[in-house]
Amino acid sequence: MQLSFLAAVLLFGISADAFPAKHASPEPFLTQLDGSSWTLGNNVWNLTQESTYGVKLMYKGRDCVGDAAGHYVSYNGAASNLNWTSASITKRGTYRGKKFIDIAFTAVEGDMHWVVFAGMSGAYQYFVNRALPVLGEFRTLWRLDNVTFTRGRTDIKDEELPPLKDYIPQNKVQDETWLRPDGSGYITKYDFTAWSRNQDFFGVYGEGFGSWYINPGKDYYNGDHLKQELMVHRESATGDVVQLNMIHGTHFMASSKDLLPEGKIWGPWLWYLNDGDKEDVAQRAAEEFQSWPYKWLVDEEYHSRGIVTGRLTLSDGRPASNAAVFLGDPDPTKTTLDMGTDYYYTTYADKSGRFEIPNVRAGTYGLQAWSNGSSIADVSTTFLVNKVTVKKSKRTNLGHLTWKLSPKEKLFQIGEFDRYSYGFSHGGAPYQHGLVAACPADLTYTVGESQTSDWCFGQTYRGNWTVRFRTSGIRESAAPELIVSLAGYASGASSNIFANGVQLGNMTSGSAWLPSDPSLYRSATAAGEWHLLRFPFDKSLLKDGWNDLTFNMVRNTTWHGFMWDSVALEC
Template identity: 30%
Template sequence: MGFWVITPSNEFKSGGPMKRELTSHVGPTSLTMFLGTHYIGDDIVLGIGDGEYWKKVLGPVFIYLNSSPKRGDLRALWDDAKAQAQNEVSRWPYSFPKSPDFPKAGDRGSVTGRLLVRDRFVSNDDMPAGMAYVGLAAPGQPGSWATECKGYQFWTTADSCGSFTIGNVRAGVYNLYAWVPGVLGDYMYTCHVTVTPGCAIDLGDLVFSPPRSGPTLWEIGVPDRTAAEFFVPDVDPKYANRLFLHKDKYRQYGLWERYAELYPDGDPVFTVGQSDHSRDWFFAHVTRKVSNGYVPTTRQIRFSLDRVVADGTYTLRIALAAAQMSRLQVLVNGGGARRGGVRFTTPEFGGGNAIARHGIHGGQWSFEFPIRGYLLQEGENSISITQLRAFGEFLGVMYDYIRLEGPPGSWRDPTRGA
């Protein structure tokens, strides 16, 4: 017999489309987490103020039991459950709930539009935000949907042209948010979107200008809010889960121990233009166990510059896919007296515990570090990133994307004349 928890809509869940959650405990126990903090941490804890009125409809959730005439045919149970899940999604919003707090289809609205990306360092024309995640959530700031839990959220995926339709939206006041796989940053439509029963709102063309200070000199990874493109090692055979030996390899216990086993003599160096992030960049920046304790580890990036604009400002962007009680220190060319090297140190951040929970992403964090041109040199340069906090094996970060940008004036559009 199969026992399945089917959630036909995530509109009542916290944290938007990237929010990961637990679905089971040993026992076995099936879970449906409405307001969970896993993979995010305290930033998504529901806070209700003294005297504050709050109400939220959680569910309905469908519990489905099935069986197969052929005993032990688990594939048949799984395929049948997936078909049932699609059927439940097509029936949302359900018509049977009697509560006035659960609006039926006729009492909801829709929002349509088209999202474009404007990055003149990539293209002279606005580009369609193909496969963008576009959603409505409580009014806030760009990216605030990822830790929002009091209200409802409604998300869809744009088509290859950037066009989107968000249907079955509860009446209310929202901001429209978006992010685009392959593009750094968060978009937010600055005007509030007021949805009323039966409305069909067309927002037309919306333009997202992602964070950018200058041309890309080099980049590591893909800005997709996960660390999946980086090197995930094979699991220690004594911990192996056979379900994930070839797919989703990060879903294995003990991968944090593999770093020191693979690099026993020191931290590896990533050389731009020679190294391959899928082979040479360990997916999690973890600590190293030494004797009975742990020590920080460092990611060193070496790169060459043909020319340097001494009076210009370069920009280092670091996007993280997860973090646990971390503090990053960034050193440029050693950070010492040599050419006036510079260091940056972040505050402590992160509580998602994705490393311990066999994840590949949690909460998103982005940092921007300005680097004066005179701190760099023609020829070889280095940037070192150290995760300073090291009192346990689960502290660390997962990188999403790293990019070094040159000063704006150092770039000349090759499609235009001099």
Template identity: 30%
Template structure:
């Protein structure tokens, strides 16, 4: 009896919708109801009301509460915007809604802006009975010249009264509201020293950067609570900028879920978009779920993220092959060191030939890890020509700081490109001592790899640090970063291994400054180099693992070493230096 009443109610609602939109009953069965730029998407499970520019005023599952109810008074949700260099954010301003498909099983629409400097198509796709929807963006330079953009993103504001907790792969916890934060002392951008800070983070200071994360390590992020969740699932990282070391804002205060398609955060610079450039970002998947507990909701979302990754690339995408090829290729091979060493832990990347991966934003990037024998396979690669780059992530050969490069790799649709053995050229040197390991991270040092928080860099010593090879312990006596006007010294004895020339490699996991910082690298008081890098903002924005990688190499004549104690000094002048590894070797 109850089922019959529900069916009757649904029939009346459908008839009412038909009247409201001027539709026939058959048209009312379609998932999308389109009235100018007002669109209702309803697949029987999820209902979303969109208005001009593709923003959402109503998001509900099974006629439950509106998940964006308490955000629309301040700002809309589901919006897209971009930030031209040196200007304020520009909202996406749609001219029209285009309907690609609309029936009772599937709706695919796009809000389109053809007039702005960055022309954008903002797509949504929903299928019958699914507990979410897909979305993607196509962006095009509409200026006829180079156009500089700091960031391009989509943003999902969710009602914190209903979903009060934030989640990413590094952490989960309660979120504050911006009104609550602003009642306390502001230390820097979106960073506050709060009396109740421990409710929201791992310290008294809460920052929006606490919930940043590496895109490589985050198959989903979102908000949850009360047995419900709203999740952003990127599906594939190929269209995001910066490669495997790219870290980004993911979710923070006010229930804000972020999808930065490109940004200048953490060392990725402003994007000078070339004339006539266009790129498709996504698709990603927005998942709304519920369960018997918050733990069950998270586990279910994780399973759905894995399922979406397996389904990608999607056959339903109707963009040109140049924007979204559905048939991909595979690249495989084996890395071998030229000195016979083992490659048991390396990062392998395919990118545009000649690309500076950290700053690569205009094309697509693919990456994977080797197994314990140097073997790798990269699947679902877009057809095209690529350059391979590999670097160590520690392991048996964690003293190798050089990169492996191989160019002119052609990937064809439906085919496997077998590179066979790729020889990784390494210098003919014998390692005498090493601080840390070559993995482009500071995790092995004191406070390194700790859960993100503003407090860590404030715990760094304001006095000189002295580390003695063979006696000191790197996890206790050497810090992940160096700040202020301090000297970090590495003491070592004159090598027993005799050589005419020695070699010093200094690898930094990142470098920040808040003004005009710099530092000098010295050996026994003699300057080797004055260093002044671009600010990657990582150290003072809660990062404890990495920023932008830098490497310096020096040949050291044997005559420059002394009998007894020798000292490598990092003489800091207000820079914020994050360490990866320091290697001293004999040149054979």
């Protein structure tokens, strides 16, 4: 009598470790080992999956997990790991001459799919929501062997991961952040942060091995153009090398609480294995971007997509050159960064204000736009057109859209309105912990004499930052208004604002209109959660000649404070 592999396992007690390192057939497979463990893969790689963790990844004759935790899915700050109760092949097919199987691992919260093609180095993955709670954080990830994988790569950073020996307990200064043993700076996992929607590919690699994520379709991500996330790092407690896939992330946001519809799909993305060759994965990434949306996925709603086009012109006749354009929730009640319930699309207008957003899922959206600097850097308002309907295989042409501007004149402006700290001293520097400490406690900026770079990107010390500016002949009908655009704000700081010694207002934590985000103390130097604050005041406070506007920091916390986008005075 010939026994099946599963029968042999049950009868003779063959362990999961006995499964061959290389499957003989090139065809993809799923094999159940016992009631709570399976193997899946093809002749290139295979993974032993237990009820929570994928514990053994065989590739090129090596277990790439080793003593690390392996592959798992979790939500809301790693408080909840998903537990798989069953696994099954939901579809078998052939695409472009290659056989594939779609495997679903089922948990109470939803189904994690692995789409394994014959001979492929890696697999496509996607997750289908069934009963996830209000999120927060949702991620898939690998924790891999730290001898095999020694470097991390995003589109803006590529270097060795810090050695575990440098994580000295007495040198810890905050969450996952340590002073280096030689005192030269800091080690922190947040230095491997990058802009989520800009990624071509990211992952970890070493001599002869590479594990990568390629996410060509990013419409399932929460947030807008300014969404940034931690991509890779070393787990300080164990030394595991971590490859994160933050498909619903919160690391640099003030808040994120999204109730998710049943059936929402995150993905598919490609998890890709190679020998660590970045040119190879770059070529593969280009192919994946060209192939998205994936035709092999059988899902009618996934393929129900249209195109949104339009042209933005400012009310003064200028084209909205290079404006950031975002397609998100209709009747918006959240900031664009905080949106995360459904699907979201980003692009930039061209120099004439035209934009096109292809492959938009059918549905109803709200379209917003804002200045991305350059020729419209003076624009502080946000454009909104609501209830944009997208239909399958149709073009939704919004036509010529007029973006209304403030009728007031600017007396001065420091920095561009673009929601970033670019242009200021240290603004947009490489991610690094504690850079805001390099900004001064006291600063004087003289309009017409000082340069944008004389203003620092963040204010964290108690002291006075003063703007000196001239006025003359202010018209009778003038109604002055100070505009403060913050690229980010971390709690524990409070600033009083004065015009010629008279207080106009206050910026402080604990207020509903200024929620805190972790950007400044988590290595960000360009943006966190954007805030636009307006402080109107009586024109009698201004005088002909020199005037002073002062930000008086009266309470501070180390590495916390204000990250600037722009400061302007209108009248």
